[in-house]
Amino acid sequence: MYRVTGINLKSMPLGESDRLLTILTPERGLLRVVASGSRKANSKFGGRTGLLVLNDLMIKPGKSLDRIHHAETLASYPGLSRHFGLLTASQYLAEIALNQALEDTPQNDLFNLLTEHLERLERLPTNAPLAEVLAHLCQGIFHLLALGGIAPQVHHCCLSQQPLIANPSQLNPNIGFSIRSGGVVALAQLQQFQHQQRPSAENQSAQSNDTDYEAVANQAAFTPTPNRYLNGHQLSLLQQLSQPHLSPVRDSLDTAWDAAWIVIEQILRDYTQHHLGRAIRSATLINSYVASSQPQLM
Structure with a gap:
């Protein structure tokens, strides 16, 4: 025993x-x-x-x-069951941990990280707004991915490795998130990369056999097309997830904050599912929670 x-x-x-x-x-x-x-x-x-x-x-x-x-x-975290969003977020994190955990191997760090984020969720008030719940969920996801060594790169461009400084007042998308590249990419750098990878018209006309055409197709397949485009505000929120604690969720009644965190959760969901190789079933409940909280955003 x-x-x-x-x-x-x-x-x-x-x-x-x-x-x-x-x-x-x-x-x-x-x-x-x-x-x-x-x-x-x-x-x-x-x-x-x-x-x-x-x-x-x-x-x-x-x-x-x-x-x-x-x-x-x-x-038993009774506070989670009194709020649909908190319960759903906790199940979401538990599902990721379940897919990361190993058998017959000590998992002290994973155990401590999961229980810490469950405690953080439970400490939120029962009337916690959508933005605050999603913010804590997203940081929990990011920390679990970081523990597993697969967190997305969010502070540097994946193509150039140059630091990206978020400007929350920048409302026009100028950053892309590429799952294939492993994180954020500067659109200017992406355009330069695509230009360098694009075969010239002369080279394309010179290619006359199947092998050459296959090489061109393979080259195009490795061009990192962004899965999402981010403005400065969204990049700022994404970058803070790597910190030990979140900054206070300001203007939580502002639907702009709700919309931004919805985007961040969807990015992390797609990224996590890609790396786990399976769908996160609890994520469908997050869709229901978001729809019931902010139906105009769906």
């Missing part, structure tokens, strides 16, 4: 009355364990098998699956 601290990231029925839990632990990484009889009304586990519940566990090894012998709840 062994003892771990774990937070429930996934739960599914098993047999007639059991549950199969996927738990993130700092000591052993990702565990899949059975909570016997937990679906019965009089189960000794009660609410300890709920999602995002943090337990102190005694686990008994089994032939195929280990089983929970004893569980004591340490935290």
Whole structure:
């Protein structure tokens, strides 16, 4: 028998009355364990098998699956369930952590980072505005990506490596975000890059066989086309996500702030799904939350 601290990231029925839990632990990484009889009304586990519940566990090894012998709840983040946006954001972060976690490997940093951001979300007021919820969600996503070594480059142009200084008053898009390039690109630098990569008319006319045409097509395929275009305000918000803490969300009732954070979340969502190689199911709930909060922006 062994003892771990774990937070429930996934739960599914098993047999007639059991549950199969996927738990993130700092000591052993990702565990899949059975909570016997937990679906019965009089189960000794009660609410300890709920999602995002943090337990102190005694686990008994089994032939195929280990089983929970004893569980004591340490935290359950009740504040998240009182706000649809906060609950959805917490599930979003948990889903990313689930896809990043490793089995049979200590995951102390991932465990601490996830629980820290869940605590930050829970500390938000129950009437937290859309912009504030999305800001905390986006920083949680960014920090998880950074821990995994795949955070997008946001402070330097991916093409030139020159620093990009955000000017929040710049309302015209002058920065692109390219998933293929790994982050932000200056549009001026992108135009120069595309010009350098574009074969001249003379060279194109000289190419007469299939191999040459294939080379031109491959060259065009590597040209980083931005997935999104950002203005100075949006770039400023994106860049602050790498900091330990967010700046206060100013003018949270201003729909311009809502719109900006919606863009940032969508950028990070597309980027994360690309690197994880799968869709984030919880993101569809974010769409519903945004629609219910700011229907005019959808």
